[in-house]
Amino acid sequence: MLGFGMYTQALDSAGAAEPQGDVDEVARLERFQARIDRDEKIEPKDWMPADYRQALIRQIAQHAHSEVVGMLPEGNWISRAPSLRRKVVLIAKVQDEGGHGMYLYSAAETLGVSRAALIEQLLAGRAKYSSIFNYPTLTWADIGAIGWLVDGAAIMNQIPLCRCSYGPYARAMVRICKEESFHQRQGYELMLTLARGSAAQRAMAQEALNRWWWPSLMMFGPSDAHSVHTAQSMRWKIKRFSNDELRQKFIDVTVPQAQYLGLTVPDPELRWDEPAQHYRAGPIDWSEFQAVLEGGGPCNRERLAARREAHEAGRWVREAAVAYAEKHGAHAEPARSG
Amino acid sequence: MNEDWALYEVFIRSRSGLEHKHVGSLHAADARMAIEHARDTYTRRLEGVSIWVVRSSEIVASDPEEAEALFEPARDKIYRHPTFYAIPDEVKNL
């Protein structure tokens, strides 16, 4: 599956050149693990185990798809933003998410998978993306809740990925993390405005928190006891913290933020554990998570339909661009402007 | 069928006086589009004052397998560094 145009940093060789025959596979694996243990970065042309490559492709592609599909629930409110300020902010945020998708597709491509193949998997419904984006955005307060909680959870997940062992992924994550902070802050500011507003606005904010709280906790993935990939990913330093560790961190920073808003976290069992200095959440309903993941979420169908429609509607533009490039020579210098 | 546009590597000069630095890659139908996509993808927050794009297929890279052969010879040439030379403290401006 290594094919044309797969490297973005190292492009002239025919693949991660594997020394032939005589080098013992076990020794090679050991050398690879030793590099990881020394915190060396693995780069596209370096030798890597096939499983490492596959695990990264799976994770980065899922991540890229999530950024792209994640534009849809928020895009839903651009035309109805209550002020010009809120509208430009929302457009900028949604555009960032598109950008994040682009950085991540590029990183995945360095592993030998083509962009077209990844997009095709998404459109065919064969690719996973974060199930949070299969929930609808019913009110304007959802835009605040998404920025605050969904981007907040994403940041929690993404910061450790800046130190991921695979260079192109780590570098993409650094760029993304720099941009995420504004996403979360604009969301919290929006919630704060509603929380300080009329009774109806406060109720709207509370209702959005009620709907987004549990799905946000589920964004960290299944609990460690049921997580299939965690141990190997940690050994490879693709992952640095377990799902439950990150979820706990998120709960600890988010509960006081909800209190400041004067809103109630929709978890009757939530309590402060004084000796451990942690908030303890009640049990998560994983059957819901599974159902949404398997396509039973409120918007699974709608999200994919929207992506397919955008892809088809853009087809003539892509074809026109190719025709134009062929006519004028793809290597033609861009027009000089003074 | 779906075919990707050519891959371009993107280099950005972040401020005047600094060198262009590799920031990532993107697909584009031609060079002009690559510049425009690079603007939208990599400079949404004034990250640059100048963009270079180059077709990824035009880049020739060294092979990690030959890294030792290429770079090892410089390792023992410590006399190429100023700290190799012991100069008494009393001597100034050296």
Ligand SMILES: [Fe+2]
């Ligand atoms: Fe993002």
Ligand SMILES: [Fe+2]
């Ligand atoms: Fe974001």
